[in-house]
Amino acid sequence: MSKISVTGLRKSFGYNEVLKGLDVEITEGEVVCVIGPSGSGKSTLLRCLNKLDELSAGTVIVDGFNLSDKTVDLNEVRQHIGMVFQHFNLFPHMTVLQNIMLAPTELKKESKADARATALKLLDRVGLSDKADARPAQLSGGQKQRVAIARSLAVNPDIMLFDEATSALDPEMVGEVLQVIRDLAAEGMTMIVVTHEMGFAREVADRVIFMADGLIVEEGTPAELFGNPQHERTQDFLSKVL
Amino acid sequence: MFRAGKLTVAVTALLALAGGFLGVSAAAANPSQAAVTGENYVIGTDTTFAPFEYREDGELTGIDMDLVRDIAANQGFTVEIKSLGFDAALQALQSNQVDGVIAGMSITDERELIFDFSDPYFDSGVQMAVAEDNTEITGYAGLAGETVVAKRGSEGETFANSIKDEYDFTVKALADSATMYDDVKAGNSVAVFDDYPVLAYGINQNNGLKSVTEKEQGSSYGFAVNKGQNPELLAAFNTGLAELKDNGDYQTILDTYLEQPAPAAASGFFGLLSDSMPALMKGLGLTLLATGLSILIALVLGVLFGFFTVSESRILRGIASVYVSIFRGTPLLVQAFFFYFGLPQLSGQSIDVLTAGVLTLSLNAGAYMTEIVRGGIQSVDPGQTEAGRSLGLGYVTTMRRVVLPQAVKIMTPSFINQFVMTLKDTSLLAVIGFAELTYQGQQIYAANFRTGETLLIVAALYFIVINLLTMLSNKLDKRFNK
Numbered sequence: 135m136s137k138i139s140v141t142g143l144r145k146s147f148g149y150n151e152v153l154k155g156l157d158v159e160i161t162e163g164e165v166v167c168v169i170g171p172s173g174s175g176k177s178t179l180l181r182c183l184n185k186l187d188e189l190s191a192g193t194v195i196v197d198g199f200n201l202s203d204k205t206v207d208l209n210e211v212r213q214h215i216g217m218v219f220q221h222f223n224l225f226p227h228m229t230v231l232q233n234i235m236l237a238p239t240e241l242k243k244e245s246k247a248d249a250r251a252t253a254l255k256l257l258d259r260v261g262l263s264d265k266a267d268a269r270p271a272q273l274s275g276g277q278k279q280r281v282a283i284a285r286s287l288a289v290n291p292d293i294m295l296f297d298e299a300t301s302a303l304d305p306e307m308v309g310e311v312l313q314v315i316r317d318l319a320a321e322g323m324t325m326i327v328v329t330h331e332m333g334f335a336r337e338v339a340d341r342v343i344f345m346a347d348g349l350i351v352e353e354g355t356p357a358e359l360f361g362n363p364q365h366e367r368t369q370d371f372l373s374k375v376l
Numbered sequence: 377m378f379r380a381g382k383l384t385v386a387v388t389a390l391l392a393l394a395g396g397f398l399g400v401s402a403a404a405a406n407p408s409q410a411a412v413t414g415e416n417y418v419i420g421t422d423t424t425f426a427p428f429e430y431r432e433d434g435e436l437t438g439i440d441m442d443l444v445r446d447i448a449a450n451q452g453f454t455v456e457i458k459s460l461g462f463d464a465a466l467q468a469l470q471s472n473q474v475d476g477v478i479a480g481m482s483i484t485d486e487r488e489l490i491f492d493f494s495d496p497y498f499d500s501g502v503q504m505a506v507a508e509d510n511t512e513i514t515g516y517a518g519l520a521g522e523t524v525v526a527k528r529g530s531e532g533e534t535f536a537n538s539i540k541d542e543y544d545f546t547v548k549a550l551a552d553s554a555t556m557y558d559d560v561k562a563g564n565s566v567a568v569f570d571d572y573p574v575l576a577y578g579i580n581q582n583n584g585l586k587s588v589t590e591k592e593q594g595s596s597y598g599f600a601v602n603k604g605q606n607p608e609l610l611a612a613f614n615t616g617l618a619e620l621k622d623n624g625d626y627q628t629i630l631d632t633y634l635e636q637p638a639p640a641a642a643s644g645f646f647g648l649l650s651d652s653m654p655a656l657m658k659g660l661g662l663t664l665l666a667t668g669l670s671i672l673i674a675l676v677l678g679v680l681f682g683f684f685t686v687s688e689s690r691i692l693r694g695i696a697s698v699y700v701s702i703f704r705g706t707p708l709l710v711q712a713f714f715f716y717f718g719l720p721q722l723s724g725q726s727i728d729v730l731t732a733g734v735l736t737l738s739l740n741a742g743a744y745m746t747e748i749v750r751g752g753i754q755s756v757d758p759g760q761t762e763a764g765r766s767l768g769l770g771y772v773t774t775m776r777r778v779v780l781p782q783a784v785k786i787m788t789p790s791f792i793n794q795f796v797m798t799l800k801d802t803s804l805l806a807v808i809g810f811a812e813l814t815y816q817g818q819q820i821y822a823a824n825f826r827t828g829e830t831l832l833i834v835a836a837l838y839f840i841v842i843n844l845l846t847m848l849s850n851k852l853d854k855r856f857n858k
Contacts, residue, residue, distance in 0.1 A: 184766055186762055186765065186766060209768045209769065209770050210768065211768075212765065212766055212767065212768040213767075213768035215766075216766075216767075217763075217766040219759060219762070219763065221759055223757070223759040223760060223762065223763035224763075225760065225763070225764075225778055225782075226782065227781045227782055227785070236767070236769075236777060236778075237767040237768060237769060240769055240773050240777060241768055241769070282763075285763075285767070286766075286767070289767055289768055
């Protein structure tokens with residue numbers, strides 16, 4: 135069953151066209167890694183899926199919601215899609231626990247007590263039970279990103295978007311974050327992961343998409359794409375990063 | 377008939393009441409009296425033009441004040457005196473904010489074009505004075521090559537200019553008598569040309585000057601109403617003036633102020649401090665009231681227009697930007713004049729001085745607050761909004777729970793700064809006659825000529841209050857924005 139369906143997606147910022155017509159189908163439980171050089175439009179693609187960026191043309195259907203339909207309640211759609219950012223974007227004026235509880239309580243999905251219980255469970259899951267009352271400023275980068283993942287999971291999404299979730303981390307902290315994402319994949323979460331971690335993509339992805347210049351150049355299983363890239367751009371990119 | 381000397385307010389009120397009864401009984405005999413009986417008129421006057429109007433123990437007194445109150449009592453009407461300053465009083469009269477003006481005002485041809493004057497009630501004239509210890513200058517002839525000072529736009533200035541070529545001196549114009557006398561005492565000017573009653577009164581108050589010439593034949597002072605307005609008030613003034621002259625009351629009033637025998641001994645600094653404190657505290661109260669009201673309204677305006685500046689609507693952004701550029705792009709003083717004098721003339725709706733003052737300060741501070749709010753919101757990382765929105769929170773919730781708590785923390789020091797600025801800006805409202813701290817200080821030194829000491833006290837009060845409030849604000853900031 136198709137969880138995300140993208141057809142003819144275009145996105146321009148002023149005169150600069152960043153996405154030049156993309157078609158993507160993602161089925162339930164699929165883990166898709168998006169790779170490609172900087173400026174190829176990977177992040178913009180993700181931001182179009184929860185409409186942090188407006189679409190210029192094309193259609194995006196997520197969980198049955200057509201994002202081009204003005205009557206669709208974006209706030210509801212976004213509760214189906216969690217997003218994790220490169221720079222964590224934790225709320226600095228709240229404790230770790232408050233960060234995680236904010237959305238469930240504000241959206242009236244859970245009582246305060248229930249939200250607290252859920253938040254503690256999520257913290258346990260990302261291995262940070264002892265940091266519940268810490269402020270974001272007291273955490274390491276890897277810890278911050280794990281809290282950000284827990285925060286996204288708190289609204290119980292069925293799709294997760296990771297936008298270069300490990301790019302801002304010191305190398306020794308990349309592993310702990312990837313482990314959390316790996317666990318999510320194992321639980322059957324539908325995920326789109328924009329990443330520069332080729333080893334991770336090869337290991338975890340069901341499918342890898344290679345983007346360049348606002349277009350999908352090539353896609354396939356990790357074995358196909360990394361083992362036998364068809365396109366010259368793909369070969370060129372992989373030769374530089376592997 | 378009753379006689380009145382130097383009146384206290386209580387006595388004036390009693391007399392006004394008595395006059396009211398008399399007015400009723402004499403109504404048939406005197407048509408002008410009938411028209412004003414029982415009426416209350418608002419009379420504008422100068423802040424300080426001793427001995428015609430000045431404050432003693434916080435109460436307005438002087439020749440003009442006694443005269444207009446006695447005439448009111450005699451003619452059966454009541455007056456409410458507004459101490460606005462000379463220029464401000466005339467503007468208030470033109471915009472019908474007041475019914476009449478009595479301010480030691482000379483009757484001139486130019487003024488008669490826009491005002492209707494009463495019969496003259498006092499014959500003035502210009503006199504020259506020099507510093508007490510100056511033995512060299514004994515007449516106009518000694519002025520060669522020197523600078524003299526005169527009040528801007530006054531008869532004294534006109535006279536000084538008329539003889540400056542003959543005696544070869546330079547004329548400098550200043551705004552009020554106290555400043556002019558200080559200028560002479562400080563040696564910046566060698567002599568002052570001022571109206572003789574003012575000068576005589578000042579010398580009797582130990583202002584450190586002495587007069588060295590006879591009074592020049594000058595013009596006469598009159599009570600004024602706006603051209604064509606309040607004819608019955610003008611007629612009643614004339615009738616009352618004639619009656620006071622007949623019954624001797626008029627002469628008693630003049631003697632009270634101009635024949636003062638022994639000069640009062642000057643009290644020390646602490647005497648001045650304790651004498652001036654009640655009036656200054658009253659002023660400080662109004663300063664804080666105006667500041668508090670203005671800051672509250674400015675905060676509302678700042679938040680409202682601040683949100684406009686970060687909104688997606690081009691129209692709302694436009695409105696906010698026009699508002700900010702108007703109130704940041706014009707001087708506060710001009711805005712104060714506009715709201716107090718200009719707006720009533722345009723709208724025909726008079727406005728009291730506190731309302732005009734608060735309107736000015738809050739609209740002005742609101743423009744700065746708008747910029748503070750905009751800056752605060754924009755300085756919060758856009759990633760914060762994206763994180764909030766991607767969790768499914770709406771715009772308002774994201775603003776309220778995520779962006780604003782961070783923005784407020786950033787804005788607080790600027791808010792405290794604006795608060796202090798607005799408190800200090802209230803002093804500008806003295807020019808429209810708002811009786812705040814600076815105004816009270818001006819009143820005091822205009823009557824006792826102790827400018828330096830009085831201003832030191834006023835400045836110290838501002839300093840203490842501002843620093844206390846700043847300390848308090850910083851404490852609150854630390855507590856709530858840890």
